[in-house]
Amino acid sequence: MTSRQLVLANGLRCHLHHQAGARDAAALIRVQAGSLDEPDRWPGLAHLLEHLLFCGSERFKDSERLMPWVQQRGGQVNATTQLSHSAFFFQLPAADLAEGVQRLSDMIASPLLGQQAIRQEVAVIDAECQLLQHHAETLSEAALVDTLGGAFQRFRIGNQQSFGDNVTLLQTALRDFHQRYYHANTLELWLQGPQSLDELAHLAQHFSAVNSTKNTPSYAASTLPSGDVMLQLSDNESFWLTLMLSGEEPVLRDNVTLLSVFWQDEAPGSLLAALREAELCDTLQGQWLWQDKQHGWLALRFSGPKISAEQAQRIEHCFWQHLAAIKLCTPEHLQHYSQLAQHDFACLTPLEQLRGRALGFAPADSVPQGFSAFIAALAQKPCSRLLTQQQLDSPESAQTQGFTLRRKKGLPRSLSTSSTPAFSFYPAAHQAVLPTLSPIAMPLPRIAPQQQVETLLLRPAFYHTLSDEDAQARQTRLRPVLAALRHAGGSGSWQQKQGGWQLVLNLPVSESPALLAVHHALEALNLAPDAKPLAPAQTIVIRQLLSALPVQLIAPTSDTPWLAAWCGKHRLLHQRVSHLLSNFAPDLVSSAQPPRLQRGIKPIPCTGGDQALLLFIPLPIADERNLAALRALSLFLEPRFFQRLRVDQQIGYVVSARYQRVADVDGLMLALQSPQIPWQTLLGHCKRFLRETVADLDAIAPATFAAWQATLREQCDIRDNAEAALQGLRQQQALPNLTPDAIASLTLPLIQQLYHRLLRERRRWRILINQS
Structure with a gap:
């Protein structure tokens, strides 16, 4: 992969990455403004603006907006609002990158921010706010962020109450916020695809229309966490260890990304292996809780079914001892782990890579200079801890960021000591003892x-x-x-x-x-x-x-x-x-038996207070032409389902209709989640949508049908050996794959015929509903 950086005439910084031979391309725009930059009068304004940018721009409205347009091409699109940043990103077939970039640039530069869209998205965010009230990870992060005090304790998700009923006033606030922060000096663009660097540079010029101004975000923070906390949550228990780091953003990321390879290692001799052997935790995850240009607040989350305060102390002891051991690694060791980081990163999708570059962990080309000194300095960095417990004695209720936390300040510390595991690193020299081969060979396609x-x-x-x-x-x-x-x-x-x-x-x-x-x-x-x-x-x-x-x-x-x-x-x-x-003990087979599908409505015990419904409609005829028709049908349904139930009817936060293969069964999957609408009503919405959309399918234009075929042809390409092996096995056992010939033979009547059959054979549907 080759890269280039450039600055447009308006001051917007661009990062271009040429990925030869890639099937997909991706784009990400990051804004140096987030929830901390909102006016006190409008908590949640940055989050609301994130939603509204997808609702139409001056050049691209309705079905031509970025989200439905990407969905119709089988791509992915999303956004995030963080404390000091917001980001918008998509991935789609490489041939469509230019049109996608046009839509992304126009929605950033010239959003409509219409009043009807504002009302719709306020309702959606209100539902999202209710959803997060019992989300364990969100509550844990809120408890950690609360220790920073000040603006970090403000409500920032937004809801119906915080936005109020005066849509005109809210619209003015949104336009002011957009004008103040969404300009070239606060924007940074990443583009990645098989296009040449010159072609990517040409695409970046679409963002030349973004206004340039000298205004910069007004919020700058230099604060430290104020103490340790225990939090009551009905979840697997977790111990969070956070470090407040200071320094240039690229330096922090390069060093922490290399460290994360050591932390995520599961091989014998690693930190995770030692913690699991001692039954202290099961998993270890790292994330940035907050970042700006000069700070990075890093959190490490150790999770398991049960983690006591004494176990948390032992985990932390192991963590610091492991860091000390890393500091003694040889250059050969460091180079090995650096190469692992680069290999892992190369295996990610283009969108995951761009998110890593802009928001998370992306590796440097080599071991960062001063890596050992960076590790040595970590022990002096401000540190805080959070321990979640399923039950606490006499916790206090605290309100912060719109959440109610059941917590106790401080963390019990014991005088007990624990031994230090024998950490080891790779490459390691050892003599391998090869297995004895059986004289019998099994069939291996x-x-x-x-x-x-x-x-x-x-x-x-x-x-x-x-x-x-x-x-x-x-x-x-x-x-x-x-x-x-x-x-x-x-x-x-x-x-x-x-x-x-x-x-x-x-x-x-x-x-x-x-x-x-x-x-x-x-x-x-x-x-x-x-x-x-x-x-x-x-x-x-x-x-x-x-x-x-x-x-x-x-x-x-x-x-x-x-x-x-x-x-x-x-x-x-x-x-x-x-x-x-x-x-190998299990039997190896060479033929597929017909599936025994379970049908009907099934309640599933779930945690959480929302109502949800999952409807799976299996493909009735498992051959390649009907599979291609089903895939085309999903491209037709996905944006319409989202528009009807998420935008127009605002039934809730989760609205999705797509093709899905589940346990080797191809089908259509519809998913809905709502804070108050019962599952029976959600099912009624699905049935009504499917019935009423039949007429839309009959009116599909030839150009739209041709676009579906082009998208499906892009999806025929096999990405790797694992996918090739799976497709080869399916072919040998007469199971359908998506093929160019089947796509070329598609006709609109075939798709219509399949759609009518899917709706008619409702007894084959599998419907899951949540049971609290």
């Missing part, structure tokens, strides 16, 4: 590769699911194996893909480490699952329903058969792995 790497895919047979407990138990066993593979020059993952779990091993070039990695992974999968009950998910209701959908569509079985596929060119390694597979 070989698929033509998309990447210059040898890949093994293992997954349950098509139309088979694993229980959440089983999948989690396997993940626990595979973590150190996959982390060791990563240090050996390969990579791997155990994750849910389209509702089905799969193990992907991208193997090292050297044969011995490759065979050893496969052997250890098979050993981990062969062990009898030590399935433990999972704590209820503390996330929004609709995500809980989404998580439940695979096993509610196809019930797990106790004797799940499996599939294996090889994607690569190394014949000898392929043969040896096929012999290793004979030691």
